[in-house]
Amino acid sequence: MNFDLIKEVVGLVQQFIEQNEDELLYSNDIQGFKEWINASSKSYSEEKNPDWVGKELGRSSESIINTLLIRMGRYAKTYSRSIGSSFFASQDDFIYLINLKTMGAMTKMELIRNNVSEKSSGMLIINRLISNGWAEQTISQKDKRMKHIQITEKGISVLEEHMDEIRKASRVVVGNLNHSEQMLLIAILSKLDEFHDSFYHMNVETGNLLDMVYKRLN
The missing domain is CATH 1.10.287 (Helix Hairpins)
Structure with missing residues (x-):
């Protein structure tokens, strides 16, 4: 008996059930499953060579x-x-808070890098979070010379709200x-x-960074 094939079929059935619960496009029986398989196959074949604006012009x-x-x-x-238009100045505010909540305390530069922000704009966001009482700066327990940013109870409350x-x-x-x-x-x-990510935060000029990444691709 081909157990690998059985596992794949079971996986497809689970996918069908989960997707159909959200979209309700097919009946929850073998006929609905077959229709879903056919639609998925058709969609995949069309996506292998999609059209886009300007394609015919090169x-x-x-x-x-x-x-x-x-x-x-x-x-x-x-x-x-x-x-939260009355709370958050921009989407970066709650994105930074989510990072702090899920990943824990980190240095300012670690937080900025994780969000792929420029240093200047990242510092403004962090200072705003601290000013609002949503984040705080603490001394690292492992290295007293290092300061970490962590989310506060108030920040967690605003985020959950x-x-x-x-x-x-x-x-x-x-x-x-x-x-x-x-x-x-x-x-x-x-x-x-x-x-x-391996290139983005390198301390080089933008032009040199572009050339460096481009050469890596060729």
Whole structure:
């Protein structure tokens, strides 16, 4: 008996159930499962060679990917403006707080790097969090010369108060992607993030950094 095949089929059934619970596009029976499989196969074949604006005029896949990533960032920023508008000055405020809550105390530069921010703007965000009483600076227990930033009880309270709105914005940004498409997107974006993270914070001029990364690709 091919147990690997059975595991794959069970995995597909679980995927179908989870996705269909959210979207309710198919009946919860074998016929609905078959329709879902056919639709997924069709979607995959279409995505292998998608169309995009300017493709017939020679616009490259790299160009449209850059444009779409920028557009997605702007969509996300627009939706986030409605989150605690009377509390948060920008989406960076609650993103920094989420980082501190989930990852624990860290130095200012570690927090700024984790959020891929410029040092100047990152420092403004941290100072704002401290000023609002949502974060505080403490002396490291391991090294008295080092100072850490950590979230306060007030910061946790403010974050929890608006967490439903934050989750709603995250859900909206994902839009109409189904579960398998979300998992694929996570894998692709994680691969890109891992590649760029090793270069992004190097202390070199922007032009030199661009050339360095470009040479690594060739």
